[in-house]
Amino acid sequence: MGFAASVIFGLAALFAIAWALRTGARATFSGQARSLAHDIPLTASFGLLVIAIYTFVAIAAPILAPFPEREIVGGQFQAWSAAHPLGTDRIGRDMLSRLIYGARNTVGIAFATTALAFVVGAILGLWAALVGGWLDQALSRFVDALMAIPALIFSLLLLTIFGTSVLTLILVIAAVDATRVFRLARAVAQGIVVMDYIEAAKLRGEGSWFLIRREILPNAMAPLVAEFGLRFCFVFLAISSLSFLGLGIQPPTADWGSMVKDNATLITFGDVTPLLPAGCIALLTVAVNFVVDWQLHRASGLKEQ
Amino acid sequence: MGREVLLKIEGLRIEGRAGEGWTEIVKGIDLTLHKGEVLGLIGESGAGKSTVGLAAMGFARDGCRITGGSILFDGIDLRQAPEAERRALRGKRIAYVAQSAAASFNPAHKLIDQYCETPVIHGVMSREQAEKDATDLYRRMQLPDPEGIGFRYPHQVSGGQLQRAMTAMAMACRPDLIIFDEPTTALDVTTQIEVLAAIRDIVRQSGTAAIYITHDLAVVAQAADRIKVLLRGDEVEEAETRQMLDAPREDYTKSLWAVRSFARAEQPPATDAPILSVQNVSAAYGKVPVLDDVSFDIHAGRTIAVVGESGSGKSTAARVITGLLPPSSGTVMFDGKPLPPALKGRTRDQLRQVQMIYQMADTALNPKLKLRELIGRPAQMYLGLQGKALETRIRDLLDLIELDPDTYIDRLPGELSGGQKQRIGIARALAAEPKIIICDEVTSALDQIVQEGILKLLNRLQDEFGLAYMFITHDLATVRAIADDVVVMQRGRVIEQGPKAQMFTPPHEPYTELLLSSVPEMDPDWLTRLLANSRAAMGT
Numbered sequence: 001m002g003f004a005a006s007v008i009f010g011l012a013a014l015f016a017i018a019w020a021l022r023t024g025a026r027a028t029f030s031g032q033a034r035s036l037a038h039d040i041p042l043t044a045s046f047g048l049l050v051i052a053i054y055t056f057v058a059i060a061a062p063i064l065a066p067f068p069e070r071e072i073v074g075g076q077f078q079a080w081s082a083a084h085p086l087g088t089d090r091i092g093r094d095m096l097s098r099l100i101y102g103a104r105n106t107v108g109i110a111f112a113t114t115a116l117a118f119v120v121g122a123i124l125g126l127w128a129a130l131v132g133g134w135l136d137q138a139l140s141r142f143v144d145a146l147m148a149i150p151a152l153i154f155s156l157l158l159l160t161i162f163g164t165s166v167l168t169l170i171l172v173i174a175a176v177d178a179t180r181v182f183r184l185a186r187a188v189a190q191g192i193v194v195m196d197y198i199e200a201a202k203l204r205g206e207g208s209w210f211l212i213r214r215e216i217l218p219n220a221m222a223p224l225v226a227e228f229g230l231r232f233c234f235v236f237l238a239i240s241s242l243s244f245l246g247l248g249i250q251p252p253t254a255d256w257g258s259m260v261k262d263n264a265t266l267i268t269f270g271d272v273t274p275l276l277p278a279g280c281i282a283l284l285t286v287a288v289n290f291v292v293d294w295q296l297h298r299a300s301g302l303k304e305q
Numbered sequence: 306m307g308r309e310v311l312l313k314i315e316g317l318r319i320e321g322r323a324g325e326g327w328t329e330i331v332k333g334i335d336l337t338l339h340k341g342e343v344l345g346l347i348g349e350s351g352a353g354k355s356t357v358g359l360a361a362m363g364f365a366r367d368g369c370r371i372t373g374g375s376i377l378f379d380g381i382d383l384r385q386a387p388e389a390e391r392r393a394l395r396g397k398r399i400a401y402v403a404q405s406a407a408a409s410f411n412p413a414h415k416l417i418d419q420y421c422e423t424p425v426i427h428g429v430m431s432r433e434q435a436e437k438d439a440t441d442l443y444r445r446m447q448l449p450d451p452e453g454i455g456f457r458y459p460h461q462v463s464g465g466q467l468q469r470a471m472t473a474m475a476m477a478c479r480p481d482l483i484i485f486d487e488p489t490t491a492l493d494v495t496t497q498i499e500v501l502a503a504i505r506d507i508v509r510q511s512g513t514a515a516i517y518i519t520h521d522l523a524v525v526a527q528a529a530d531r532i533k534v535l536l537r538g539d540e541v542e543e544a545e546t547r548q549m550l551d552a553p554r555e556d557y558t559k560s561l562w563a564v565r566s567f568a569r570a571e572q573p574p575a576t577d578a579p580i581l582s583v584q585n586v587s588a589a590y591g592k593v594p595v596l597d598d599v600s601f602d603i604h605a606g607r608t609i610a611v612v613g614e615s616g617s618g619k620s621t622a623a624r625v626i627t628g629l630l631p632p633s634s635g636t637v638m639f640d641g642k643p644l645p646p647a648l649k650g651r652t653r654d655q656l657r658q659v660q661m662i663y664q665m666a667d668t669a670l671n672p673k674l675k676l677r678e679l680i681g682r683p684a685q686m687y688l689g690l691q692g693k694a695l696e697t698r699i700r701d702l703l704d705l706i707e708l709d710p711d712t713y714i715d716r717l718p719g720e721l722s723g724g725q726k727q728r729i730g731i732a733r734a735l736a737a738e739p740k741i742i743i744c745d746e747v748t749s750a751l752d753q754i755v756q757e758g759i760l761k762l763l764n765r766l767q768d769e770f771g772l773a774y775m776f777i778t779h780d781l782a783t784v785r786a787i788a789d790d791v792v793v794m795q796r797g798r799v800i801e802q803g804p805k806a807q808m809f810t811p812p813h814e815p816y817t818e819l820l821l822s823s824v825p826e827m828d829p830d831w832l833t834r835l836l837a838n839s840r841a842a843m844g845t
Contacts, residue, residue, distance in 0.1 A: 195668045195669075196663045196665065196668045196669035197668065197669055197670055197671040199629070200661065200663070200669055200733070202629075202648065203627055203628075203629070203656065203660075204656065204682070204683060204686060204737075205648075205651075205653050205656045205686070206686075214671075214674070215671055218671070218673035218674070219671070219672065219673055221673075
């Protein structure tokens with residue numbers, strides 16, 4: 001009972017703070033920033049607030065965490081207490097500290113992976129659509145071949161070959177995800193490259209990079225932004241499942257996905273602690289999607305009905 | 306009149322959503338239509354013609370609402386009637402023909418399936434009857450192969466035929482009223498005649514009343530018994546067609562009538578060497594030949610009009626000149642030197658000299674870039690302008706095209722009207738400081754008053770900068786207004802070319818004759834006379 005109530009209370013408090021900050025922003029800013037603050041829906045300001053808190057926690061983790069990330073500081077599965085606010089895990093590490101460090105590891109890796117997948121996938125996709133011909137054929141068929149292999153098995157294969165460091169993890173998941181982004185970017189751009197303004201820019205003698213950056217990308221932004229929100233959540237899942245299989249983020253590094261798995265037995269005893277890392281993931285994905293929805297709305301020029 | 310009143314609209318007011326609030330777009334229009342009568346509704350874009358037309362069916366578009374007045378259709382108040390009753394009327398007693406038949410047909414179904422849908426739903430006739438009836442109507446609309454055409458898909462039928470099939474579809478339940486919303490605007494002059502004649506005949510034969518919405522006066526003069534002129538949601542005047550054409554009362558109506566009077570001063574024949582010369586060019590898309598031994602010259606300070614219907618190769622000629630489509634044989638000479646055939650082989654300066662303005666300003670301007678960048682980019686790229694010099698140049702260009710720099714410099718294309726967008730297209734071409742501008746149907750998507758403004762602007766810029774224009778068009782009225790030389794093309798060949806005066810005096814090549822006679826005239830008897838002539842010609 002107390003847990004459910006505190007969750008509801010916590011969310012309500014976040015919404016209240018977001019509302020207060022938005023009102024404050026409307027009053028303080030002027031010019032462009034003000035109209036931005038005026039347009040922003042409450043859900044998006046909530047999302048921005050949550051993202052800001054996560055970012056702060058990730059950066060300031062060593063200051064905020066009461067105990068070190070990897071040190072055994074107590075007994076196994078200790079209950080919530082004053083010394084260990086969220087208890088300890090199955091080998092006696094402080095849950096709260098690991099949760100805080102997890103923000104740094106999980107969110108950082110997921111964000112870097114998604115960003116990398118988007119930069120690579122979008123640029124290649126737009127380029128393939130723009131140039132067409134054999135380049136498009138070569139890139140698209142290569143991507144088809146990659147997509148034909150189940151993503152998880154493919155990642156496992158690559159991780160086994162290249163070893164399991166954080167860097168290879170990022171590169172491997174980004175490579176797998178970039179194929180999906182490539183498909184989307186290419187499909188969207190194919191509708192754009194036939195427009196007269198692209199022909200006009202080609203007649204002007206513009207190079208491919210300018211065409212991609214200034215003429216195509218701004219018009220392909222809306223679906224790409226929407227996809228970003230979705231991909232970000234999928235990357236969390238991918239990292240968690242790889243961790244579960246032992247090829248993801250390696251222990252003793254704290255990671256929300258493996259924290260759920262490691263402490264899952266507690267649930268049978270009516271303890272909600274293992275749900276907390278899962279809740280952290282859920283809250284962040286909802287927050288990211290709130291912000292993405294808002295950006296999508298702005299980019300596509302849709303008006304409220 | 307003495308005839309029975311079919312539709313009576315009184316004090317109609319319609320509001321449209323504008324940002325946060327609502328603005329009135331139809332401001333108290335009265336309209337009376339008798340049975341079997343055709344009313345022409347004309348005005349420039351934004352006059353509220355289409356909105357009034359839809360309101361006659363008791364319908365308001367998304368983002369619009371009817372706020373006042375009454376709409377009485379055969380004694381039924383369409384504003385008070387429940388939605389079910391209005392839906393029972395639509396398609397059965399009131400039908401609608403949209404501007405673009407190509408966009409209004411569902412591409413996934415055969416024509417006859419779409420035809421039969423309405424009469425079967427309304428329970429007017431069975432599927433078999435409807436199919437028989439469709440064939441009969443297709444025949445009366447003079448569609449080729451009336452038995453077979455219904456079993457084709459929309460993309461297998463030409464634009465003019467689709468528009469006639471759409472009219473046949475509207476006639477399916479023999480409605481009392483048909484609303485035609487610019488049914489011929491998107492068509493070629495020669496196709497327009499066929500559709501116009503077919504629409505007029507079927508409406509007269511079946512005694513259907515019609516509201517004919519258009520911005521082209523000459524067209525409405527052929528079909529309407531009465532004409533009503535609208536301006537920004539207000540009525541300007543209404544009169545019988547002949548009376549309206551002979552003696553318009555209001556100044557605004559007179560100005561509409563006078564639009565076609567703009568003409569560029571006669572130029573003496575060109576004597577200097579051509580700035581650009583197309584020499585024996587043939588070109589093909591893959592294996593399909595599109596240009597066959599085409600030659601013509603473009604002189605500095607002069608306008609050459611390239612005329613022909615769709616598919617005649619006029620736009621392809623422009624693609625060869627710009628280098629988008631390398632010719633299979635022949636050369637394009639610029640200033641006495643041959644231009645490299647492909648875009649990639651040309652230097653930046655060669656690219657700068659030939660600029661292009663497109664038909665659809667909507668797709669020719671990147672919707673996500675501000676005017677500052679749209680216009681500034683060519684100046685920055687070709688002339689190396691930066692910072693303050695660039696800003697000054699952009700402002701000068703906006704001044705040149707008669708848009709206020711302070712208001713417009715940071716706007717997006719979506720915040721401009723159609724005519725203003727086309728002006729931005731012109732400014733972008735000018736920014737490169739070219740010698741030649743290719744204008745590809747630049748006025749055909751605009752209504753007449755806006756068209757005239759664009760033509761005047763182009764003419765002024767030509768005098769100011771000594772530009773050469775290559776004007777691609779199918780509209781001979783535009784040719785008359787601004788051309789110095791004319792090239793007539795058909796099926797990839799040049800049929801006839803010479804100075805304008807020569808082109809507009811007989812004798813003509815048969816194809817030129819057909820094009821010339823297809824331009825609607827401001828005379829209600831023009832279409833009747835034209836059809837009589839062509840029948841007589843066929844008889845001999």
